[in-house]
Amino acid sequence: MIVTVTDTATGPLPPVAVPIMESLAQHRLLTTLQIHELHTPDKTTHWTRHVLRRLHAAELVDAARLPGGLGLWFLTEQGTEAIELIPSRPERRRKQITHAQATGPLRHHTLAVNEVGLALVRAARARGDECGPLAWRHEIAHPIGPAPGRRTPEQLIADALLTYQRNQPDGTTTFHYRFIELDRATMPVDDLAAKLARYATLYHHTLPPTGPTDRPRPLWTHSYAIFPGVLLVLTGRDRPALERRRSNAIALCRTNPQLTATPAVKIAACLLADLIDRGPFAPILKTTHDPARAVGWLDR
Structure with a gap:
């Protein structure tokens, strides 16, 4: 089954957006470079950041910035609900990651x-x-x-x-x-x-x-x-x-x-x-x- 996600301002997001969200659902927290290497290794990191910015604009993912500019990405509640709509997804619902947890010691x-x-x-x-x-x-x-x-x-x-x-x-x-x-x-x-x-x-x-x-x-x-x-x-x-x-x-x-x-x-x-x-x-x-x-x- 093909699943698409949409940014209401700019239309459908790239197909890789759904796999990125699935990874965030399963792995909780990923850096920009980890997402790039997992999902867009044949693209530039600029392209990866572009996709992530669009997901952020659609309020499906959120980001925390650490000293040095490291970006940490995680699903929003809306993004989690969107992923849970995938019928074939076997993974149980994960506890929502908050901004404080994303920047915390864990x-x-x-x-x-x-x-x-x-x-x-x-x-x-x-x-x-x-x-x-x-x-x-x-x-x-x-x-x-x-x-x-x-x-x-x-x-x-x-x-x-x-x-x-x-x-x-x-x-x-x-x-x-x-x-x-x-x-x-x-x-x-x-x-x-x-x-x-x-x-x-x-x-x-x-x-x-x-x-x-x-x-x-x-x-x-x-x-x-x-x-x-x-x-x-x-x-x-x-x-x-x-x-x-x-x-x-x-x-x-x-x-x-x-x-x-x-x-x-x-x-x-x-x-x-x-x-x-x-x-x-x-x-x-x-x-x-x-x-x-x-x-x-x-x-x-």
């Missing part, structure tokens, strides 16, 4: 998660694979069992879930899934390792059978064909500090009894700067399986 985390997604989009374009602007979703919650002293179940919330389709030379296709954990060095490293260990809890969490012929199986199998790997991406400090933090987090994970008993939970860690500059297929990751060897994200 923007750094959101924009960094989107940079992770962009790095995979670049790699897919260069290799003839599939990883588009909607290939990752933020804050994916998973129940992992009863919380001590609470009535509601405990949840593990991944910062994002990313899907990557690799097209092989022989015509076959493989799908790769990753839970993204974006660490800006704002929590103690042992707390970071403890969160990573909760993926082992998710792997084993099983719902009781609902009937006499129902066999219990882990809850994650209802959502995923295979258990996604965990990609830890570190940023927010200088390189020596981040490399120490990565080494410490991996060392703590390697001694965690939950993780050592669950080898199916595969954890790899890289620096965001390396992911952006060198791409995910370069040997930029260290894994809990073999931390002495740097590997690409799909290396065995």
Whole structure:
């Protein structure tokens, strides 16, 4: 189904306006350059800004300006309602982003998660694979069992879930899934390792059978064909500090009894700067399986 949006003053907006709005709905907050790279890489940034100005004039998107002129774009309430009218859109309605939230401290985390997604989009374009602007979703919650002293179940919330389709030379296709954990060095490293260990809890969490012929199986199998790997991406400090933090987090994970008993939970860690500059297929990751060897994200 072809959907168009219209600026009442100047008529229909360019067709790319709808994909841009879909990305803003899914990713909450994007810079001008992120939007340009996702949706109009074959145009000039001037053209991208022109489209965004028209969306702003139509009151479908709003912008926040930070020191240095960085533009941060997000949907207005009217824009959110327009996107929700797309019948094929599976995504649930997101909480409205306000101007204060767009300029608040959490923007750094959101924009960094989107940079992770962009790095995979670049790699897919260069290799003839599939990883588009909607290939990752933020804050994916998973129940992992009863919380001590609470009535509601405990949840593990991944910062994002990313899907990557690799097209092989022989015509076959493989799908790769990753839970993204974006660490800006704002929590103690042992707390970071403890969160990573909760993926082992998710792997084993099983719902009781609902009937006499129902066999219990882990809850994650209802959502995923295979258990996604965990990609830890570190940023927010200088390189020596981040490399120490990565080494410490991996060392703590390697001694965690939950993780050592669950080898199916595969954890790899890289620096965001390396992911952006060198791409995910370069040997930029260290894994809990073999931390002495740097590997690409799909290396065995």
